Amino acid sequence: MTTPTVTVVIPTIGRPDLRRALDSVRAQTVLGISIVVVLDRPDEQKAVESMLDGRDRLVVTDGAQGGAVARNLGIDSAATDYVAFLDDDDWWEPEKLQQQFELLDVTGGSVCFTAVKFHDGEQTTILPKEAFDPDRESLASYLVRRPGLRHGHGYLQSSTILVDRDHAERVRWDPSMAKHQDWDFVVRLLDGVDVQFCGAPLVHVQKDSAASVSRTRNWRASKQWLDQHGSKLDPHAYGDFVCSQVLRSALATMDRRGITEAARLTRHTRPSAASMVVGLSGTADYLRNRGRNV
Structure with a gap:
């Protein structure tokens, strides 16, 4: 060779x-x-x-x-x-x-x-x-x-x-x-x-550093990826992505529009229980960041 x-x-x-x-x-x-x-x-x-x-x-x-x-x-x-x-x-x-x-x-x-x-x-x-x-x-x-x-x-x-x-x-x-x-x-x-x-x-x-772009909570950026590639996802993966990425980011910043959008996107999908837990952990992210800023 x-x-x-x-x-x-x-x-x-x-x-x-x-x-x-x-x-x-x-x-x-x-x-x-x-x-x-x-x-x-x-x-x-x-x-x-x-x-x-x-x-x-x-x-x-x-x-x-x-x-x-x-x-x-x-x-x-x-x-x-x-x-x-x-x-x-x-x-x-x-x-x-x-x-x-x-x-x-x-x-x-x-x-x-x-x-x-x-x-x-x-x-x-x-x-x-x-x-x-x-x-x-x-x-x-x-x-x-x-x-x-x-x-x-x-x-x-x-x-x-x-x-x-x-x-x-x-x-x-x-x-x-x-x-x-x-x-x-x-x-x-x-x-x-x-x-x-x-x-x-x-x-x-x-593991990503705290300043890494990939750790930035930005539900709109995740929605952009979904708009581009969502048609390639099966219903399970689609729901998992919405929960673990869009919902978590929206909850981490308590963005009501993002939370509403995540709820809309998960309709007719099949997210895993694990992805829903990950998504809801955005609330803990919000409380943790809020405590740092007090």
């Missing part, structure tokens, strides 16, 4: 964890790797440059452009067979790319993702808890179904993705998505293409 070339796109705001991410790419057991770091906070340029070597490329945005714009700039900078993405606070096992290339070489697929070790404080969990089966459900339903209280039953994260560069250029990340950008990208990315799943947990994912 001739090892393909790959560009690893790392969007960053200049966090110190970037060094660990870079080291994990440099430790990969395959050759032909290019690194493109896209910095979305220009005032951190000197700090980031100190972490790079002469082989790495640095792209600096005008600032506060967001992860989708940063990843698209990385794709545009690539001149390799494949593109892989790595968040600046995540890191890879040394054989991550090698195992993905070997799997794609055998199957002839154009996209491959892996399981992860999800780190939440002192606790580490291997995700996903269930592999994606395209014969049973759509990818969109797989990602948002909530059969249990804890997330990760279905799971696909950006730092696991290896994709043919031409395909990534056609699909691209959507900067207009205020939330769920990963879910939006992968649902469109895997539409009609052969995808391979490597069950080995070759990627380490840090």
